[in-house]
Amino acid sequence: MAVQVRGEILDVRRAGAYHVLSLTAPGISENVKPGHFLTLGIGGEESSMLLRRAFAIHRVQSRGVYGGTLDIVVGVHGKGTKWLVDRRRHDPIDIVGPLGRPFVLPKEPVSTVLVGGGYGSAPLFMLAEQMRERGCRVDVILGAATEEKLYGALELKRLASTLTITTDDGSLGQRGRVTDVLGSLMQANDTAVVYACGPMPMLQRVAEIASDHQAYSQCAVEEAMACGIGVCMTCVLPVIGEDGVTRMLRACTEGPVFRGDRVRWSDVGTIPPDTLGAPTAGGH
Amino acid sequence: MTRALIKGPVADAALPEVDMSTSLGGLALPAPILTASGCAASGRELDQFFDLTSIGAIVTKSIMLNPRSGRATPRMAETPSGMLNSIGLQGPGIDRFIEHDLAWLEERGARVIVSIAGGTVDEYGKLAARLRTVRSVAAIEVNISCPNVEDRGQVFACRAGSASDVVHAVRRHSDPRMPLFAKLSPDVTDIVEITDAVVRAGATGVSVINTVLGMVIDTDTMRPHLAGVTGGLSGPAIRPVAVRCIWQIRQAFPSLPIIGMGGVRSGKDALEFVLAGANAVSVGTAVFHDPSAPSRIQIELQRALGARGFRRFADAVGFAHRPADLPREEDPDEFDFISE
Numbered sequence: 001m002a003v004q005v006r007g008e009i010l011d012v013r014r015a016g017a018y019h020v021l022s023l024t025a026p027g028i029s030e031n032v033k034p035g036h037f038l039t040l041g042i043g044g045e046e047s048s049m050l051l052r053r054a055f056a057i058h059r060v061q062s063r064g065v066y067g068g069t070l071d072i073v074v075g076v077h078g079k080g081t082k083w084l085v086d087r088r089r090h091d092p093i094d095i096v097g098p099l100g101r102p103f104v105l106p107k108e109p110v111s112t113v114l115v116g117g118g119y120g121s122a123p124l125f126m127l128a129e130q131m132r133e134r135g136c137r138v139d140v141i142l143g144a145a146t147e148e149k150l151y152g153a154l155e156l157k158r159l160a161s162t163l164t165i166t167t168d169d170g171s172l173g174q175r176g177r178v179t180d181v182l183g184s185l186m187q188a189n190d191t192a193v194v195y196a197c198g199p200m201p202m203l204q205r206v207a208e209i210a211s212d213h214q215a216y217s218q219c220a221v222e223e224a225m226a227c228g229i230g231v232c233m234t235c236v237l238p239v240i241g242e243d244g245v246t247r248m249l250r251a252c253t254e255g256p257v258f259r260g261d262r263v264r265w266s267d268v269g270t271i272p273p274d275t276l277g278a279p280t281a282g283g284h
Numbered sequence: 285m286t287r288a289l290i291k292g293p294v295a296d297a298a299l300p301e302v303d304m305s306t307s308l309g310g311l312a313l314p315a316p317i318l319t320a321s322g323c324a325a326s327g328r329e330l331d332q333f334f335d336l337t338s339i340g341a342i343v344t345k346s347i348m349l350n351p352r353s354g355r356a357t358p359r360m361a362e363t364p365s366g367m368l369n370s371i372g373l374q375g376p377g378i379d380r381f382i383e384h385d386l387a388w389l390e391e392r393g394a395r396v397i398v399s400i401a402g403g404t405v406d407e408y409g410k411l412a413a414r415l416r417t418v419r420s421v422a423a424i425e426v427n428i429s430c431p432n433v434e435d436r437g438q439v440f441a442c443r444a445g446s447a448s449d450v451v452h453a454v455r456r457h458s459d460p461r462m463p464l465f466a467k468l469s470p471d472v473t474d475i476v477e478i479t480d481a482v483v484r485a486g487a488t489g490v491s492v493i494n495t496v497l498g499m500v501i502d503t504d505t506m507r508p509h510l511a512g513v514t515g516g517l518s519g520p521a522i523r524p525v526a527v528r529c530i531w532q533i534r535q536a537f538p539s540l541p542i543i544g545m546g547g548v549r550s551g552k553d554a555l556e557f558v559l560a561g562a563n564a565v566s567v568g569t570a571v572f573h574d575p576s577a578p579s580r581i582q583i584e585l586q587r588a589l590g591a592r593g594f595r596r597f598a599d600a601v602g603f604a605h606r607p608a609d610l611p612r613e614e615d616p617d618e619f620d621f622i623s624e
Contacts, residue, residue: 002333
């Protein structure tokens with residue numbers, strides 16, 4: 001269950017191309033699982049920016065001087081995220097969380113690969129820790145356009161069995177995409193589950209590669225949201241249900257983590273004609 | 285020690301005593317704040333943020349006869365003090381809605397106003413007939429003004445004749461005592477004329493306003509931002525349009541039940557609607573910004589009424605229409621205008 005709390009900014013620090021924000025979030029941080037997200041009210045009570053901004057929960061500390069605190073990783077994309085990283089220590093912030101369906105963890109100590117694109121690595125830290133606690137092998141692949149847009153390589157190296165880095169421009173690690181190295185890594189380590197967070201095209205390719213290797217994939221999607229709590233119906237994508245029927249599911253409440261083989265990646269942004277309730281000729 | 289506090293509609297001894305009950309043409313509600321259709325789904329998601337039974341009623345997202353996928357994404361764009369949406373009435377269809385959503389709301393003890401939408405006059409009639417068998421429906425809001433339909437001909441609310449046909453069909457298939465509210469579009473030349481038509485066709489009252497048809501072009505892709513091209517503008521950006529519509533309708537129909545909505549985000553905003561003539565106020569887009577907004581706004585409205593000397597919510601309805609020469613401060617027992 002999610003709660004709405006008035007938290008406080010504890011710290012805003014640069015991390016390459018991103019900012020890491022630490023917040024007090026009493027009542028939220030205690031209940032976070034890897035893959036959960038939160039939303040923040042932007043611009044204060046009289047804000048002209050009405051839509052909350054959603055962020056994957058990066059790290060939590062449920063106890064300490066400030067009670068429950070948590071971290072998020074913010075990439076500045078527009079006015080809202082700019083406002084956010086300009087906050088100062090002790091500024092109030094309206095937080096709703098934890099939201100969404102988290103990653104499903106394996107019951108057995110199987111071999112796993114975690115794939116993060118850009119700051120999509122943020123929710124993988126907690127996941128890696130919990131997976132290691134379960135005795136899972138955890139290979140991590142991080143990728144980004146440039147070295148600056150990688151997040152958390154140093155710390156993930158400590159948490160992971162192995163860390164592979166790719167950059168589009170070759171500024172760090174292997175030149176290329178995360179999906180260039182995923183297949184061979186899975187082959188070498190007999191991977192049973194792939195966990196991924198990043199842009200849609202990356203998730204699509206990860207899900208395909210996982211299926212090719214008879215492995216499960218758990219993909220955390222990033223869709224534009226207005227409410228984050230399941231009432232506005234803006235963040236939908238076509239997903240095949242257990243009954244074989246495609247429905248437009250909300251990334252905020254039925255996701256953000258989906259089984260990779262259930263999402264109709266090529267049809268994201270459209271209503272496939274065989275979707276439940278799809279428009280007949282002429283549209284709606 | 286943390287200064288952060290859990291926010292919520294906490295019981296507050298300082299709340300002034302104001303009778304918040306309201307009457308909407310046969311529908312008596314203990315409080316005047318409602319959720320706005322399309323901004324609360326079927327209530328369940330909001331129950332974790334505030335007690336659904338504490339506000340006047342839940343107005344559910346417009347339901348159609350059959351399951352509907354809605355439109356492709358992007359479905360939404362943030363605009364100054366507002367948002368543009370083009371969802372396309374995604375929903376499970378009336379049967380599943382009754383079995384799943386209405387059943388839950390009934391069990392939860394919430395008062396429910398069901399919003400219905402159809403592609404044809406016949407479909408509205410069928411929806412009304414289907415709802416006739418359900419006990420837990422307190423009122424029906426007839427959404428004749430959703431702009432998210434590709435065929436502009438489907439915007440029944442834009443012409444008096446088609447608006448009247450729909451309301452007539454719903455009235456004919458509903459329990460004669462069922463309160464019916466026609467939800468009107470502000471995108472008309474004369475909203476009073478449309479109101480007149482729906483009232484003659486059997487509407488108990490009107491809900492004003494639905495979203496204002498708008499459009500955003502993405503200057504990077506240099507194409508329309510929404511997959512549906514145009515969308516409905518909501519939020520505080522349209523609030524003065526809503527106040528004007530409520531004002532005009534109240535002026536023409538002194539006793540018509542009016543549910544006001546359009547950009548309300550605070551108790552003062554709600555008060556503005558009430559003073560213009562609204563008997564109840566729906567909170568919509570504000571929920572996206574603050575999921576506990578309906579209950580917060582209801583408390584703020586009670587405070588605002590109390591601060592102005594009102595003992596009864598009903599006394600404030602249409603109060604801005606009083607003659608200009610009516611004494612304001614000469615009668616402090618009656619009107620105690622305390623600034624906040």
